Structures are given as structure tokens and as C-alpha cells.
Amino acid sequence: MNVISFKEAKCRNCYKCVRTCEVKAITVNHEQAQIMNDKCILCGHCLEACPQNAKYFISDLDKVKGYIKEGVETIVSLAPSYLGVLKYKTPGQVVTALLKLGFSSVRETAEGAAFVTAEYDKLLAEGKMENIITTCCPSVNDLIEIYYPSLTQYMAPVDSPMIAHGKLIRRTINPKAKIVFLGPCIAKKREAESDSRTSGFIDAVINFTELESWLLEENIQIDTLPDSPFDNPDPKVNRLYPISSGVLSSVVATMEAPNSYRKFYVHGIRNCIELFESMERNEVSGSFIEADICSGGCIKGSALNRENISRFKVKLDMEEAIPKVAQKEESFYERAKDISFSRVFFDRSPKDPIPSDEEITAILQKIGKITPEDELNCGACGYRSCREKAIAVYQGKAELTMCIPYMHEKAQSMANVVLDTTPNMLIIADSDMKIVEFNSAAEKYFHIARAKALDMYLYELLDSADFEEVINTKSSVFGKKVTLKDPGITVLQSIVYIPKLKGVLGILQDISKEEERNQVAYKIKMDTIEMAQKVIDKQMMVAQQIAGLLGETTAETKVTLTKLRDTILYDGLDAPDKNPYNQ
Incomplete structure (x- = not known):
């Protein structure tokens, strides 16, 4: 039966109960701590240790x-x-x-x-x-x-x-x-x-x-x-x-x-x-x-x-x-002469499987413990040594991810990969506009080493008005086109508010080349329009000239043909006004 139970929603991967438990009767599955009833001696120390009050005593009241x-x-x-x-x-x-x-x-x-x-x-x-x-x-x-x-x-x-x-x-x-x-x-x-x-x-x-x-x-x-x-x-x-x-x-x-x-x-x-x-x-x-x-x-x-x-x-x-x-x-x-107060005690030790040295080594290697020097034995996971924790992993009592130094190194490594490989400038500043992160791309564009940048304020590098506005309103801004005078580039600027830091993350995407291409394309377009307009104007002038010439020829032809008609129809009549058809 359970005497101590726990609330899953409140268990937060702190492993304090595991560190506190002297007999390691707590297992962690899917990042949730659980009491192993067959190994727990009910000392109650985990109840006191849990900072989230996730564990509680089941009452008979x-x-x-x-x-x-x-x-x-x-x-x-x-x-x-x-x-x-x-x-x-x-x-x-x-x-x-x-x-x-x-x-x-x-x-x-x-x-x-x-x-x-x-x-x-x-x-x-x-x-x-x-x-x-x-x-x-x-x-x-x-x-x-x-x-x-x-x-x-x-x-x-x-x-x-x-x-x-x-x-x-x-x-x-x-x-x-x-x-x-x-x-x-x-x-x-x-x-x-x-x-x-x-x-x-x-x-x-x-x-x-x-x-x-x-x-x-x-x-x-x-x-x-x-x-x-x-x-x-x-x-x-x-x-x-x-x-x-x-x-x-x-x-x-x-x-x-x-x-x-x-x-x-x-x-x-x-x-x-x-x-x-x-x-x-x-x-x-x-x-x-x-x-x-x-x-x-x-x-x-x-x-x-x-x-x-x-x-x-x-x-x-x-x-x-x-x-x-x-x-x-x-x-x-x-009054108790017929009552027996005797009790028998016996071996109840758990028969957990014990891994070989090769299996322990394989588990350690999965969390970056390649050499004995890598085994820090810090105890952050709750176990006294890395090997003891590896044995617990083998027995299904612990998870690989319980190694806090390894997970920190992994997270830091992934963050560094993102920071170092992105072509965009990433700058993080706190509520006072003090720079707290400055990636490699930012170093390249601003020609400032990260170490030096971390001693600076954002307004020393660029106009920080938009950043301050995001801090004040706590509302992020995305895709604003901004020209940075010092590097002499045009960027697409996105500013994200970070509640936990009470600061901002600035993502500056260099769009200078796109802007240049757009300007060249615009000039070509305008030149083409101008040339087209000249052709149109010239064509209109020629059309007008043709129209003029066609107009004069038509008039002369009309007069000649009219006279010819009159001559044929009205033989002996001198003037068109004497033509009865014109009356």
C-alpha cells in the first residue's frame, strides 16, 4: 500500500527528494519522482525536502x-x-x-x-x-x-x-x-x-x-x-x-x-x-x-x-x-499471560539486476562520461557517484537526463550552435539596455568583440528607441525595416520581449543586398518606362504626321473627283452651285 504519494503536476525535476533519500527508494520516470514501496523505509525525509510539496502522507483521519x-x-x-x-x-x-x-x-x-x-x-x-x-x-x-x-x-x-x-x-x-x-x-x-x-x-x-x-x-x-x-x-x-x-x-x-x-x-x-x-x-x-x-x-x-x-x-x-x-x-x-509478543524478522532485500562494467561504461558514455575524469560525482542527480547513477539507470530507477552537468552542457552547446551559425545578428539586452548576449554575426557586422560588447549598452551601438518601446509595452515587434548608419546596412528588425529576463531579444537580418537588387531592378524598370515613353511619343508624332498627310491627299482627291462627277453629270454647267442636286 502507498503511505506517501505525490502530485505529478508539481514535481519539477529538482531531484531534491532523491538527494535526500539515504536508501535511494525514489525512482524517476518521465521526469516524475515516484516512491518505490518495496524499498522505502518511510523515514519521511522526502516529505520535508520537497520544495513544491509534491509528496504527501495518505491520511486515515x-x-x-x-x-x-x-x-x-x-x-x-x-x-x-x-x-x-x-x-x-x-x-x-x-x-x-x-x-x-x-x-x-x-x-x-x-x-x-x-x-x-x-x-x-x-x-x-x-x-x-x-x-x-x-x-x-x-x-x-x-x-x-x-x-x-x-x-x-x-x-x-x-x-x-x-x-x-x-x-x-x-x-x-x-x-x-x-x-x-x-x-x-x-x-x-x-x-x-x-x-x-x-x-x-x-x-x-x-x-x-x-x-x-x-x-x-x-x-x-x-x-x-x-x-x-x-x-x-x-x-x-x-x-x-x-x-x-x-x-x-x-x-x-x-x-x-x-x-x-x-x-x-x-x-x-x-x-x-x-x-x-x-x-x-x-x-x-x-x-x-x-x-x-x-x-x-x-x-x-x-x-x-x-x-x-x-x-x-x-x-x-x-x-x-x-x-x-x-x-x-x-x-x-x-492479564497478558496468554498473549505472544514475539515477531519474526527476515531478509526482504530487493534482487535488482547488477550491470557489468561494460554496461556501466556504455551508460556513462551516453551522457558524455568517456573517461574517468569526466565522472564529476557531483551528486546533483541525487546519487553519490556517476557510476551509482548509471547502475540506477540500468535498473530503471533513474533517467539519463538526470545528469544536470551533462544537460547543461548539452543545452549550452545547442545554444552556442544556434548563436554561432545563424547569419542574423542576435543581441539580447536587459531592462536597462545592458547587452547580455552578442553573437558572432553581430561581432562581424559591428566590428566589436563579444567580450567588449557585453560591457556596453545597446544605445552605444544603435538607436535603441524601438527596443525600449518593446520593454515598456511588453509587446514584440516583427519585420521592421531599419537602416543602421554605422555598419551602413539595412536590416529587417524583429524585437521579442523576454518575460523571465524582463529584457529583449533583437534579431537583425541584413537585407542590404536585397535592397541593392531591388534598387537596380527599380532603375531598370524606370529606364524601360522612359524608353517606352519616348517610343510612344515618337510613334504618336509619326502617326500625327501620317494623319496630316492623309488628310490633305483626301481633300484634294475629293475636290478632283467631285469636279469629274460634275463634268460628267452636268455637262455645260459652269458652277457647282447651279447643280440641281446641290440645291
Whole structure:
């Protein structure tokens, strides 16, 4: 089951979660981070690290509210870390607040811790195990079973206090009741609900952050409430379990006789890893070890806002308030005489394929790592070395593009190719008209080296009025014909506004040769028109002359023919006016 999930839209290729995850239980597919449930130990560090809040804890709160709304008997197992996390005047006020929310009964998980302490005391007295690692922390248990399986032989075969308490309540109070664990840890959710060895004893898990939201929703303020008693016998020193060395304090107070085991505690995932690696080298023996993934113990649990909690203050306050007195009343333990608190641990290590050296080399070469010197081992991708990342790529956990130096070099190379090969002048200026990019074509036309140009302002090279207008209006301009006097050329000028830079990109295309060709073509056209006009004028003059000559000849012909007609028709008549046809 998923305990941590993520929002795809918010994952932005920063790989911070991968860098933060000490066990590399995060895979990146299609540029989206995903939790590998079979490898995750639920330390919660990725939740804190994600700058986009893309990862979130899957809550049981609605399920718990449903139990109460349906009227089902719902018993809460309250982790002792409440003593250092919640704001109250007396512990009894916390009990009252939980009863007001609708819980049927409020019992301390420390009651279950007392039985766990008794089991540890038996193991110490028997002295059969070379080393004993406490198994209260489910994240520590996962870390050993998945990543250091050779050490499972040293894991105390005992339930965690939460599971022990769930067994106790179900067997001695009400087997049909809903049991809810309230604590500071997200790993408890998987232990309670999806581990076949421990499921069935706790029905739901909620954390103190969820509780505070719920109390706010119901307008319940803890420190204004009257006291109510817990429903369990006093677990005494076992309330110290959530602080560093708390388990040791409980064990030492409960021991019936001295034993030869050296006792120490280790808290924090890096410290746990360092210890377990040392134990794999057989450097630790004869020790009883309290182990916790969270630095400072459960009071700095993975489901808490750790910045608001001082583990040093809480440790001092709890050690001062809780006497180191063991619970030794026979009646306390008698009720669980038929309950087994044992648990088996085993190898759960993943069997990932391991690439050969040749396969690793081939993967490295794909991202420009040709020689060992090319392997920067910068860790930007989240992996400690380039080879470790190449192995992750082979196993399908990582992508080639996660190599930030390679992608930067590739992007820079592509940008340089564009800048250097385009025949157009490319000039980028910021909002103050300071030149921030100047390509090779611009160097050629303006006869200025790029290094010098980057120390100049745009108005020192050309009229920057259009550029400033684009900055002010944030509206790009395309295809404006401009003459640059200094280079003596005509350009087609396009100015693009760049929002992120709050600057402009000027693209100047030299069209001088086209302009010259156009001018030559225009002159030829005008010369042709002029010649055509002269021909037309000359033709008109000749036409007029021809017309004139034709006009005179026609008139003479008309007169002659008329006289001939008259002579033929009117023989003896002297004048045309005496012709009867003309009257």
C-alpha cells in the first residue's frame, strides 16, 4: 500500500527528494519522482525536502471519523510522545480532548511498551544473542530487512509497543473494537495495515498534526479542558520510550539482574546506516542497541513539524517529569499471560539486476562520461557517484537526463550552435539596455568583440528607441525595416520581449543586398518606362504626321473627283452651285 504519494503536476525535476533519500527508494520516470514501496523505509525525509510539496502522507483521519460517526466503539492508543508535542497543562486535559472528539476510551501506548520492555529483559537475561537491536522503530526494521539483511539475526524478535498494545486491547478489552494509534510516525501506518506479520491489531493510524487540525475544526482547545483519567494502569518508566535512550532507561529500570551486554543508543538514519555497516564488518559485539531512524527519537517523528520541537528540551522535561521506576506489579502483566509478543524478522532485500562494467561504461558514455575524469560525482542527480547513477539507470530507477552537468552542457552547446551559425545578428539586452548576449554575426557586422560588447549598452551601438518601446509595452515587434548608419546596412528588425529576463531579444537580418537588387531592378524598370515613353511619343508624332498627310491627299482627291462627277453629270454647267442636286 502507498503511505506517501505525490502530485505529478508539481514535481519539477529538482531531484531534491532523491538527494535526500539515504536508501535511494525514489525512482524517476518521465521526469516524475515516484516512491518505490518495496524499498522505502518511510523515514519521511522526502516529505520535508520537497520544495513544491509534491509528496504527501495518505491520511486515515476520515476513516477514524467514520468509525466514530457510525457509533462503533473506538479506542485510541496514545503514543507517549504526546508529552513533548501537544500543548496542555496536565496530561488529563489531553484525555478529555480525545473523549470530546468521540473516542470511547483513551489508553497509553506505553502500556504496550511495558510488555516489550519485559521481553527485552528476558533476552538480556538469556544472553543467547550476540547483539540485540531493539525493534520498536518500524523504519529501523525496514532498513535492516531490506538493506542489511545479514543483521536480521540481531533484531530482537519482539513486537513494537504499538502492536503489543493493539494485541493487549483486542484480547483483554474488546476484540471487535476499532483501535486507532495516535502518534508522531508515518511508518506506523504500514506496520499496522500492510505487514502480514502485524496487521489486524491496529485499524487506523493518525498523527499529532492531523489531531491538531481536527481539534481546531471542532473548536476544542486542550489547555482549557478539565482532567480525565487514562483507562490503563500506570506504565511508569515506559513513558520514556519516545526520547533518545528512553528504551534503555526502561530496560535498565526493569532488569532483575545485571548482564554482560554493553548498552548504547543510535538515532538518525545516517548514524544507523554507519552502525549497521560497522556491524556487517563484525566490528560490534556483545551489545544491546536502542535504534531509531529519527534524530532525537520519536518526539522528532516523521509526521511532525520538527522545526517547532526542541528534542533537547523535551528530553530534559520528560526525564524530569517521569521517574525511572519500573512497573513490576504482577497484576499488570498477568492479564497478558496468554498473549505472544514475539515477531519474526527476515531478509526482504530487493534482487535488482547488477550491470557489468561494460554496461556501466556504455551508460556513462551516453551522457558524455568517456573517461574517468569526466565522472564529476557531483551528486546533483541525487546519487553519490556517476557510476551509482548509471547502475540506477540500468535498473530503471533513474533517467539519463538526470545528469544536470551533462544537460547543461548539452543545452549550452545547442545554444552556442544556434548563436554561432545563424547569419542574423542576435543581441539580447536587459531592462536597462545592458547587452547580455552578442553573437558572432553581430561581432562581424559591428566590428566589436563579444567580450567588449557585453560591457556596453545597446544605445552605444544603435538607436535603441524601438527596443525600449518593446520593454515598456511588453509587446514584440516583427519585420521592421531599419537602416543602421554605422555598419551602413539595412536590416529587417524583429524585437521579442523576454518575460523571465524582463529584457529583449533583437534579431537583425541584413537585407542590404536585397535592397541593392531591388534598387537596380527599380532603375531598370524606370529606364524601360522612359524608353517606352519616348517610343510612344515618337510613334504618336509619326502617326500625327501620317494623319496630316492623309488628310490633305483626301481633300484634294475629293475636290478632283467631285469636279469629274460634275463634268460628267452636268455637262455645260459652269458652277457647282447651279447643280440641281446641290440645291
